[in-house]
Amino acid sequence: MSAMVVATHLWFKGNAREAVEFYVTLLPGSRIVEALQLRDAGPNLDTSYEVLSFELAGQLYLALNKSPFEFTPATSISVTCETQSEIDRLWNALLYGGVPQQCGWLTDRFGLCWQITPSILPTMVCEDSENGRRAMKAMLSMVKLEIAPLVAAYNGN
DSSP states (O other): OOOOOOOEEEEOSSOHHHHHHHHTTTSTTOEEEEEEEEOSOSTTOOSOEEEEEEEETTEEEEEESSOSSOOOTTSEEEEEESSHHHHHHHHHHHHTTSEEOSTTEEEOTTSOEEEEEETTHHHHHTSSSHHHHHHHHHHHTOSSOOHHHHHHHHTTO
């Protein structure tokens, strides 16, 4: 039996290499694994396509240039952070040229959606209690997520 590999495949609008080179600088354990050129990939294709395999924090992804599609928020990369400084660093880097969304979501300059969240968030907002409801209400009022206000809301402060 052969080993299976599961990877998320992302199609970019001609800037896959630029996006991947940027993404691998953001997270420890990230690297470009391989870059392949596909030439004469079809009857009506007069250009070459680049396929990159890369890892973000050890998670495998594939990137392809020349997509006929747009990214949507239905596909996003979620990064869980331990500290506010990690959230701030990633948020600021990914937001450059991008668009902020609500609740820790943003769309980067390549059109890909990201969720930048504190590791404590799921425990707080999924709790069926007044504390959890306060934390959820606080989260829904934020664009970039801030740990201190979330904790304060959870604790009733």
